Amino acid sequence: MNNFDNILLEIFYILIGLFFLYTGYRSFSDKNLKTRYGTGLFWTLLSGTFILGPYIDGYIVGIMIVIIAILTATKQVQISSIVPIDEKKAQIRSDRIGNKIFIPSILIAVFAFGIAQLKILSGTAAIGAAAVIAVIAVIAITKSNPKNIAVDGDRLVQSMGAVIILPQLLAALGTLFTSAGVGTVITEGISGIIPEENRLFGVVAYCVGMALFTIIMGNGFAAFSVVTAGVGIPFVIMQGGNPAIVGALGLTAGYCGTLLTPMAANFNIVPVALLEIRQKYSIIRYQAPVAILALIGHIVLMYFLAFN
């Protein structure tokens, strides 16, 4: 990654920080929100980690994260007054704008892909650049008031809520596990079971390990950093596996586990209630054959694609 990419990324992080700051400000000033100080503090601290992160000591950011965790644990982080979508207006606008409404979203994907493919920017910087281009496009197409950039950004940030930071936190957890030597413990445990330097055993252990850990934890993201450090790197990548392919298929091998677990309640249990299905595990039972075949398929794909 070159210097220009890094400066650009830093600008994008500041923009994200400003979004969080806006959400924090809205929460603070929402008189109807009981937990407005807690919620406001949460978003403001988060904003601080994004804007100031590289310039302050790591442990101070660590303390901010601990405070953030205390705020979420004590249910201080709630949704303040977001500006809801007026369904009737949306229908009228939809009739006026038609299929053009899809263009901005498609632009994000196309530009991110194109900018990265043409190596104008690195893949990560390309995402931010594409998002900025798409914002301009969406304003041009909908003729929306630009203040909606903040309003709708805030609406989605709040509706996703505190879990927005989960991937980042899980990465930090993964690093802590690695520094503490958790991966090594798992690696040693597994080397007792499977022969080393056997690619097929490695691939099977990694894919099945991802699925099993995901079934237990109910979250493929949480499983990924641990299982990749403990199994994926030593048993697949160090045997010559291509990291991008191994990682990509490893994570979706985990998702095969997500299809099988009641721990992933949002996907497998809540919809049962939502659609008034009589048997609690109907969705999991329906998904099971596809999940198991897909897991086997992932093992085959990884074995044949990752070592070229």
Place this chain on the structure above:
Amino acid sequence: MIKLIGIVIVVFGFVLKKDTIATVVTAGIVTGLVSGMNIIEVLDILGTTFTSQRLMTLFILTLPVIGISERYGLKQRAVELIKKTKKISVGGINIIYLALRQITSALSLRLGGHPQFVRPIINPMAQGAAIVAYKEIDQDDVDLIKASACAQDNYGNFFGQNLFLGAGGVLLIVGTFSDLGYSVDPLNIAIACIPSAILIFVLGTIQNILLDKKLKMKYTVKSSTKSK
């Protein structure tokens, strides 16, 4: 072995439905402490990694575009497009939704979802298709069709989202590997996800064809005398 306590904490935290963020932070801190680091070292790793992994949250920049699109009728337009596909079998509707869910996930559109799409649109259409074809079906099959519609959403969502460079999963892979000392590009990961997206589409399609066959076998005897 004591080092594995972090995993135990995560599992218990998730099983007991404790706050996810607090669970993860606790697991990290406890793991660091039991393996001999002092609290400042632990907090330092936590904070430094959190900062170096900000790229995982880059998707925030795409939210305003999606939010404004929603405000200007994105969902309404999608509903209209789907409604045009009338007179298709139950499995056929499922297959179309699976494809649509994969494609829109790849474009980072949040068009699917059980509450937003499956319950109000896909399930009623699939149930309607069954009634058109077989007049009446029993409650077990009503439930089966509901479960099948929900499953398509999960298939399409899980195995489509990582085709987008900026997806949380793709950035997680990039970040995890960079931590472990391997440099990978989001573009290569997104491309590497294509085979698994195709795999799930093929498997889902086969399952839907079998579902149609099953319903047909069960109900055609009853309705074979009836002509359309």
